[in-house]
Amino acid sequence: MKLSNSLSGTIRTFAYFMSSGSHYMLKGINYLELYGTDPSAIEQVYAIFINVLEVDNEGTVLNAHYAQRRATDYLKAYCDPNFKVQPAYEDWEVELYGPPPLKDLI
Incomplete structure (x- = not known):
């Protein structure tokens, strides 16, 4: 089973705004430097985002805004x-x- 277009697009969009420094929920927070100096903070943001996301039976994301809020609030508190x-x-x-295996399963 592949990720749905909805889930793929939601993750991609979040990644873009996080890595570009332009996420609207983080205005005034200088977090881009953390990518080079404290990647574990960024790792935690993505973990929260993915853990909180919910999808329906067709793979449509149901709570993208809430998942982003929970994830970006972590970074706000961190900074x-x-x-x-x-x-x-x-x-x-x-x-x-845990991380994926070093070799693909397929």
């Missing part, structure tokens, strides 16, 4: 200690799953 994420993250939202 600004006065910013508090509400509600606090649940363990499943911030879980970092």
